Amino acid sequence: MRISMVSEHASPLATLGGVDAGGQNVHVAALSRELAARGHTVTVFTRREDATLPDRVELCPGVEVVHVDAGPPERISKDELLPFMDVFADHLVEHWREETPDVVHSHFWMSGLAAEGAVRRLPRPVPVVHTFHALGTVKRRHQGLEDTSPAERAVLEPMVGTAADVVIATCSDEAFELKAMGVDTSHISVVPCGVDLDLFSPEGPTEPRGPKHRIMTVGRLVQRKGVGLTISALRQLVDEGRDDVELVVLGGSRPPGQVDEDADVQRLRTHARALGVEHLVTFRGQIRQADLPAALRSADVVVCAPWYEPFGIVPLEAMATGTPVVAAAVGGLIDSVVDGVTGVHVPPRDAEAIASALGALLDDPARLRRLGLAGHARTVSRYSWQRVARDTESVYDQLTGARSARSRRRKEAHS
């Protein structure tokens, strides 16, 4: 198949960890690679964020990234990109008239808008599969007036959902949200995100560490990721008499040498200082994916305490390296982390519950080991990108009739 991915703000080539660069970038890159490994040709259309970027870049054999001129060629918050989506759609039409894809897969609501707008202008129908990655309804529910999404999102997002031939929900919680948004359940398929099991595995180097129990968080440091809650939990652990713990925070918008300039680090440091635990917290800044497994292996436990989470790849990465997860029971973490088996679920926005879970786990190394082993086994059995690509391909096949055409050809060849 010729597959066109549309990912307006999240380039598969981006550096991860900043405000708008996380799971979606990883998802688009890994899914495209695996689809190419299965013999498909993938083109990823993403907005040009830098004037010096070439028009086309090969991500790997079979996957090409096309930089689309839509808006100024500089980094712009995704919440300010809506005005450029018409131009983005014009470019898609131009590309797709020259070479029409068999299937279009859009990522995030604005890409869906551009993709569906473009497909309507093509001479022949092309199916559109859409993955939201995050839903405006959920964001608004949790962030209220702090949600900086454009007001139009509330109207346009459901339109994207109902217009797509299939919406891929990355977890069961999202499927319920989509239904509530008006998407017909017969048009929803659940396919989770995955984890790179070659990179994230229990075997391999471990970062050196001191004698303290190491608690770790990884990811963007935006408020809803809940790193502040883990800092509050640390205070409670200290109050309970533990002076044998440290918190290592990976991620943020700055690389290691410039961590102090990150506004989110400043906010979290102020919080830690106010609680008197600043000396127990280390902010490391952005970390390359390649360096992450050794860091994760050095942790006793990884805390993922978001207010809400569309999917959450970090818990999978932790489990894949054999590190147990304390996770808020929200969104994708309800499916990926199994309470009492691969980690511990805590209620959202509950620092006390995080502290109790951590305290109990750190006192029980045998249980930590059991949870770690089970987490690794779960990622291997369910969350390889190979499996995600296979399941996504099945969705494409249903829409394009590719499977029936393939089996027809096979039958003809045998007769």
Ligand code: UDP
């Ligand atoms: N990530 C990274 N370096 C960082 C911070 C994050 O490589 O400094 C990666 C992380 O390993 C994961 C992704 O970014 O693969 C974050 O995805 P997730 O779904 O957990 O969160 P999102 O950012 O999409 O909300």
